[in-house]
Amino acid sequence: MNSRDQYIGIFDSGIGGLTVARSIMEKMPDENTIYFGDTAHLPYGTKSEKQIRDFAVNDVTFLNRFSLKALVIACNTADSVAREVLEEKFDLPIFGVIEPASRKAAHETKNNRIGIMATAATCRSGAYEKQIRKYNAEAEVFAQPCPLLVPLVENSRYKKDDPVVQIILKEYLAPLTEKEVDTIVLGCTHYPLLMDAICSIVPQINVISSSQAAADALYEGLSSGGMIREEKGGEHRYYVSDDAEHFHDNALIFMEKQLVGDVEQVSI
């Protein structure tokens, strides 16, 4: 297999990472991708760091059975707590969601006040703050845990005219607007679906999707290494650790169209 034709392996605790997969497919439609969703163990955001690291190692052990040219941690929680252990254990170019979105926020803020919306585990990890300060030592970072956004999105409640979405988002955004942030990072792969609703509440703030930033960074990385696939038409495979049909149905929310490619359940 030509090394450019190898797969891009993408994993997440479940279905949210499909927003990253979707951004990758839109940016690089000819790449071969394998997505693994650890749906038997979701959500990671409420679990302990040790559990999340153990799950992530199992996820990548599965993906590594295939011939990979890059690995994408399409899960903010896993990227924030399991990245180091994955770099130690696997000899693969590893891309994530936190570094790209942090870099973009650090460069784009004008008043050096940046908000992070993420799960409790990602907020606790301090991973965004640490990355942002690498690129902008002046930046002040304010992390807001948003535990209800994942269940809302997974129940198709993300539209800006939904009163529940409005109430909950206003509560989560209030502490960030009080701190006068001019930039907010959506630090969870579910949140890009809430982009319109968030922008309707804080139109003056620059909102950065970590999923889009991850796809952009992967493109840069593959391009600079001459690893972009040249054949037309990428192949896409999906594997999950729990029920495949349920994943297939719910993928529609995140992809906003039917999945191209089969979904298979595997034991890891």
Added chain:
Amino acid sequence: MNSRDQYIGIFDSGIGGLTVARSIMEKMPDENTIYFGDTAHLPYGTKSEKQIRDFAVNDVTFLNRFSLKALVIACNTADSVAREVLEEKFDLPIFGVIEPASRKAAHETKNNRIGIMATAATCRSGAYEKQIRKYNAEAEVFAQPCPLLVPLVENSRYKKDDPVVQIILKEYLAPLTEKEVDTIVLGCTHYPLLMDAICSIVPQINVISSSQAAADALYEGLSSGGMIREEKGGEHRYYVSDDAEHFHDNALIFMEKQLVGDVEQVSI
């Protein structure tokens, strides 16, 4: 050990089963109890039936290391899909949440129209409908999946004056009031906390807590077998499969007071 002094083993996917434990402790304060919360794998309600059965067998295998006089499945999802496999594998008197609440609803309804509020998995299983019809063949049962109630309660949003709670509950209750049910079973151990909010929206409906019904049925079962403990002051132990501190803190929501007894993390 006197057989009356043996433990009552109680398990749940996580923390919601504490409403059952609490009802048991209030009804039988002198019993020794061991609670196991499978917090590493929660929630069960979104998982496949096979996964839930595997988790439940592991949970009871752990509890069975102790000297038990009864097992309580304090999780509607596990009771609805894993009860049979537990009865096959373990030689223990097994009590659940579904049979007691179903029996109570079947007897108390006047118009034979009963609503069930539960997780998607419990609704799909049809377990309540099947049980209710055993006691009342005339009853019509209407199951309403309520996927957002667990995350709302776990984020301390269950009070009747919370506008989000009001909007979501009204949406879930509307199909049941349209069917003119006169009785509703709260078929998830998280939902007793929403009792006041639900009764404020549908004061004309008889709302039955499956947690309270489970404690009442256990009391009946132990009494009739002469197995109620006679010594004063029960001992209470708590075990979880993920972070103990997190469980201890969140237990406050469900017990409405600090836990008496330590919480220990174990690998299962």
